[in-house]
Amino acid sequence: MLETPKTLDPDDPAHLDFLHRKILYAADERPVFWWKRGTKYGVVSGKITPMWDMWVFFVQRAVEHRDASFDVASLEAVYLTDHDTGALLEDYTNPYTGETLSLPGRLMGPETQTFDSDGGPAETSALPGVSIERTHQLGPAIITGDDIWLSVDSSAIVTRSSDAQPFRVNDLETFNAKLSDVLNPDQPGVPAQATLQLISSWQSWLNMGERPGSQVTRLVAKKAFEFSDIAVELQKLLRQLHPEIAANPVAALERPPESFER
16 A cells, blocks of 8 residues: 655655556556547647547556556557547548548557656557557646646657558646545545547558648546446447456456557
8 A cells, every 4th residue: 555645745756656646546456447538639730620539448457566666557448439420430531531441449458557756767568569669757736725636748659560650649638636535545546537638640540641730639537446437428338349348347457458559
């Protein structure tokens, strides 16, 4: 179990490490579920165009806590939906090229990442057909009354042998929880929510070639400790498309890994 500071110093790296572990995951090794909902946009010459909406599911568990680092196992599922109708997409017509395309896979992982007291060292992880180089940065933490917000920024370079150019993405995430929950040593798992902004290059499956532009994703997110507490719409998608994960999400952390381009 993590040691809870008696008073919180938002500028202390050790306290930022504590916040990272407890707000995003848990002070012990219980599993957590994050559900996310948002929209991905294309940006060309400063003009933003909605491309699709999405539901995102994460099952995660801190599998080992150490003084200076900890390991987290995670599995992600992403379901793309039509921006206007909300219907699940089976294929996608690129608004920039007019080409109708098959969608990439819906699962990423499971994989285990190591995070140190600064949020995680530069590291490279491998999934089937893909190499991912990641960097992370924690803070600042902002405290106002009983609210605490923690910024967690990360960058990734995704390289596939089939792609001429690597895929680059920057995640700017802001997590919110109640300070009284975070500082309660008898509450190892605390409720939390988040807003996320992702800025990336074009996904290779869109076949954009050398066309200039980028993609931006805006998401809201919420943490749960039971699968039954995630958004009902996402529960239905998981039961329809990945019933084995819906039946036992934590056991899915032991399944063979898969990878998609996010």
